Amino acid sequence: MNIILLGPPGAGKGTQAQRLVEKLGMRQLSTGDMLRAAVKAGTPTGLAAKAVMERGELVSDEIVSALIGDELDAMGIESGAIFDGYPRTEAQAVSLEAILEERGRKLDHVIELDVNENALVDRVTGRFTCATCGAGYHDKYQQPRVPGTCDKCGGTEFKRRPDDNAETVRTRMAEYRAKTAPILPFYEARGIVSKVDGMADMNHVTAAIEDILAS
Ligand code: AP5
Secondary structure, three states: OEEEEEOOOOOOHHHHHHHHHHHHOOEEEEHHHHHHHHHHHOOHHHHHHHHHHHHOOOOOHHHHHHHHHHHHHHHOOOOOEEEEOOOOOHHHHHHHHHHHHHOOOOOOEEEEEEOOHHHHHHHHHOEEEEOOOOOEEEOOOEOOOEOOEOOOOOOOOEEOOOOOOHHHHHHHHHHHHHHHHHHHHHHHOOOOEEEEEOOOOHHHHHHHHHHHHHO
16 A cells, blocks of 8 residues: 655654554655665765755655655565655656656545644644654654653654744645645545544544544
8 A cells, every 4th residue: 555644844744654554564655765865974965955944944855756666676565655745746747657667656545634823833843752772752742751761762862853833834834835735636636635634632543534534
């Protein structure tokens, strides 16, 4: 099964993708994570992407579509894919069609996380992750069980993203409204879009997504 999680910054795409990976053994393909890894490694892609990401704007369609194609090739056909943060433009949606077809895959579901944008700045600016294993946490909504210690790996170092400040989040939201939300009709016309209340408790969101995938 191949699915897209769609929603603005802070909608819960990464949170829900991680849960589906754990529960269903699918693979998370997050272009944001891939780009951050490229920035950290100082690759040509990372050098091209760094300033764009810090401004909250979109990296070029060619770069992200190439990353997705490479990742699908590396993971093999047997695992289902969760596209998290991709596609984000009409050009990327068109590329994804070709990328999947070339690899004998098809898209089964597009799950739109329906959220109140006013609550998202708080979600994004309060977010932090374990520096060792990448597990996600939040100052208010998802603290580690033992303060200062990662629930999953016991790590004690945490980090925050440089683009998780209020000003950049607003630019990212504007980019979502202008370039990403308009791709929904492309998938609605194929009858594969389901809307989930992304403002519900995280467990309820997961259950709603699992119901859709089981349908
Ligand atoms: P990316 O990394 O994809 O960031 P994003 O889309 O802005 O999404 P986020 O990671 O901020 O949000 P999320 O929906 O995953 O929320 P999360 O689950 O963490 O992209 C970063 C940048 O890379 C872009 O700005 C762009 O420059 C570039 N880029 C990436 N992909 C690209 C592409 N395809 N094309 C071009 N450029 C691209 O949740 C947020 C917080 O809320 C967490 O702390 C979580 O604990 C909490 N939370 C989650 N769900 C709930 C809930 N139900 N209730 C309460 N709290 C919740």
